[in-house]
Amino acid sequence: MDARPRYRKAPTGPYPGPMCPRCAARSVSSVIISEHLTKRYGEKTAVEDLSFLVRPGVVTGFLGPNGAGKSTTMRMLVGLDRPTDGHISVGGQRYSDLPDPLRHVGVMLDARAVHPGRTAYHHLLALAQSNNIPRARVHHLLDMVGLGSVAGRRAGGFSLGMGQRLGVAAALLGDPEVLVLDEPVNGLDPDGVLWMRRLLTRLALEGRTVFLSSHLMSELALIAEDLVVIGQGKMLASGTVEDVLASAGPSTVRVTTPDAGRLATALQGPGVTVASTEQHRLEVSGRTAAEIGEIASAEGAILHELSAHGLTLEEAFMTITQNSVEYNTEGTNR
Numbered sequence: 035m036d037a038r039p040r041y042r043k044a045p046t047g048p049y050p051g052p053m054c055p056r057c058a059a060r061s062v063s064s065v066i067i068s069e070h071l072t073k074r075y076g077e078k079t080a081v082e083d084l085s086f087l088v089r090p091g092v093v094t095g096f097l098g099p100n101g102a103g104k105s106t107t108m109r110m111l112v113g114l115d116r117p118t119d120g121h122i123s124v125g126g127q128r129y130s131d132l133p134d135p136l137r138h139v140g141v142m143l144d145a146r147a148v149h150p151g152r153t154a155y156h157h158l159l160a161l162a163q164s165n166n167i168p169r170a171r172v173h174h175l176l177d178m179v180g181l182g183s184v185a186g187r188r189a190g191g192f193s194l195g196m197g198q199r200l201g202v203a204a205a206l207l208g209d210p211e212v213l214v215l216d217e218p219v220n221g222l223d224p225d226g227v228l229w230m231r232r233l234l235t236r237l238a239l240e241g242r243t244v245f246l247s248s249h250l251m252s253e254l255a256l257i258a259e260d261l262v263v264i265g266q267g268k269m270l271a272s273g274t275v276e277d278v279l280a281s282a283g284p285s286t287v288r289v290t291t292p293d294a295g296r297l298a299t300a301l302q303g304p305g306v307t308v309a310s311t312e313q314h315r316l317e318v319s320g321r322t323a324a325e326i327g328e329i330a331s332a333e334g335a336i337l338h339e340l341s342a343h344g345l346t347l348e349e350a351f352m353t354i355t356q357n358s359v360e361y362n363t364e365g366t367n368r
């Protein structure tokens with residue numbers, strides 16, 4: 035069972051409202067806010083009018099099909115690209131205005147962006163020394179990401195998964211309040227995914243803002259609590275995973291009963307749909323399983339099955355993004 039405390043539904047205004055005590059001190063300085071963010075490359079609009087908020091204390095997944103504009107948004111967040119319109123800030127400040135960015139925002143946009151001839155240790159040491167970070171932190175992080183035993187090996191020979199770990203270590207070097215990671219799970223084996231999930235969950239529980247992208251719902255479902263879903267540069271859905279699932283479509287309740295006809299009539303009401311898929315079987319949306327049970331009881335209808343069926347995360351993702359897939363399976367661009 036997930037034993038994480040639930041501090042939910044905090045953001046109500048421009049900044050999150052009441053936070054868990056752990057997050058309160060960090061909250062305002064580590065909220066990511068995107069307002070009407072737009073990026074055009076010539077004729078191509080990569081990001082269009084994106085507004086969202088990423089709160090501290092939870093992992094937020096940034097989800098969208100290939101080419102949706104995730105990397106472009108993250109590049110603008112960390113000052114590598116300039117918005118055509120709108121803005122994106124951390125704690126109300128643009129990344130480029132932060133006095134000591136590495137200590138405030140940890141970034142991994144491309145895990146391969148490492149000098150291949152440098153060892154993992156020297157890669158981190160160079161970053162630490164140029165940012166006045168003590169050498170001991172390098173050792174600590176190498177152990178923390180599981181690269182302690184290969185610290186002396188050249189990063190050029192690292193697998194994709196090892197590179198991701200090194201990238202995460204570099205992002206954490208300044209002990210930042212905010213983490214921005216582009217596709218951090220990409221290339222990790224199942225053990226690596228589990229490790230990353232635990233690490234990011236722990237960092238969020240410490241009150242940090244953890245913002246990570248993926249084009250795979252199944253990956254983010256394991257890690258994220260909040261989601262921002264975009265397609266072709268535009269906002270498609272945002273909120274908690276539950277909110278996003280609910281926005282994709284109603285869940286249905288399956289009822290198996292020898293009294294299907296009578297119960298179907300009794301269940302009718304505003305916003306209720308009752309479909310009979312086979313004899314003795316009803317698929318009901320617009321009523322909860324509990325409501326259906328109570329109505330059946332009042333009607334004296336016998337129930338053989340009463341089960342709720344929500345959309346799976348993958349189904350929800352397909353539904354939300356179905357009109358926004360830039361590169362479809364036939365390989366043709368829309």
Ligand SMILES: Nc1ncnc2c1ncn2[C@@H]1O[C@H](COP(=O)(O)OP(=O)(O)OP(=O)(O)O)[C@@H](O)[C@H]1O
Binds near residue numbers: 075080099103249
């Ligand atoms: N420098 C650029 N010049 C022109 N078009 C660009 C540039 N950078 C990105 N694009 C286009 O902007 C769109 C968004 O790209 P982006 O890399 O942000 O998407 P993404 O969601 O990160 O995709 P993926 O999951 O494949 O990494 C794409 O159509 C891409 O081709």
